[in-house]
Amino acid sequence: MCRNMTLPELVRVLGWARQEGWNPGLDDGEAFFAADPEGYFLAEIEGKAAAAISVVNHDQEHAFLGLYICLPEFRGQGVGHALWRYALSHAGSRSVGLDGVPAQQANYEKSGFNRAGRTIRYKGNRMAALAEDRLAEDADLPRLIEADRRMVGYDRQRFLTSWFRPCGSRQTVVLGTYSYATFRRCHEGIKIGPLHAPSGEEAMALLARCPKSLGDGPLYIDVPDRSPLERLVRSLGYAPVFETARMVKGARPTAKPPAYYSVATLELG
Known part of the structure; x- marks a missing residue:
């Protein structure tokens, strides 16, 4: 099941991001959530959170995708990709940006994303x-x-x-x-x-x-x-x-x- 996440759940997902080595800020949760409270999503398997993603609508024309994480025990089962499709619908007709790690860039290109530069x-x-x-x-x-x-x-x-x-x-x-x-x-x-x-x-x-x-x-x-x-x-x-x-x-x-x-x-x- 895919659904919106709450602010406490977002804070928990930022803990996942820390485990992935992304080093989030200590108080990112409230500022992130304020950007678009409807833009944070979870996938659940038998009531357990399995994957997360954000698609934040910044304005009427632009959205940004991030926090795309699938817990290790659920990888390779299509859970993350199902959540990806579900969350992207939130952007509607907006253009969507993301910052993709090298290992995922080819997959993002298959989903219609084009390179616009790099960030170091x-x-x-x-x-x-x-x-x-x-x-x-x-x-x-x-x-x-x-x-x-x-x-x-x-x-x-x-x-x-x-x-x-x-x-x-x-x-x-x-x-x-x-x-x-x-x-x-x-x-x-x-x-x-x-x-x-x-x-x-x-x-x-x-x-x-x-x-x-x-x-x-x-x-x-x-x-x-x-x-x-x-x-x-x-x-x-x-x-x-x-x-x-x-x-x-x-x-x-x-x-x-x-x-x-x-x-x-x-x-x-």
Whole structure:
């Protein structure tokens, strides 16, 4: 049986993601769920959760697929594929994006997804501590959400209204009037995303402003290969540790990203 999942079930599925080595944030559940409460799905076998997937409708034209996991004991039985078909119907006529791991990219192509680039996860160390700029406030949200809309090519207001609001494990730093970066504590280290900056100088300044309140550990950032941010983080000693292909079924979004930018989260784009 395939059905929608609840928020507590989503939190449990994020535990599956941790077991898969995806290293989700400590408090991703509420922000993810806020994006589209009807966009998270479970497959059950004899009352036991067997597989999960998300197809989040961000706006009337664009959706994003993620969290596609089938528990090991149910793999090879068609459970995941049945859930895949069920969940994709939620997107309707929208185009659907995803970030696919190398092992699954050929299967996604068979389902009508076309490659639109790649995303590389880099791991690095904190730079010399700088004084933190101010954290995002509610008054900043319209500007930040509009900047993100231009960056990705569609509206993610529901998701970002929650994502940009501070919580104990996630903070968004605002630099000047245009640049910002969200830092979130994960089970290992801290992920940076989205990062949005018009210049290398401002991007470097943001990378050096990880809030001390989030604790220690390595930094991770998911960088599209067409962003010069890739060259910048390499110059700072970051090393690639993981790669996905950005794939889209349907029309590609018309995005106008800044010179330096990173992905918010591979699960929601």
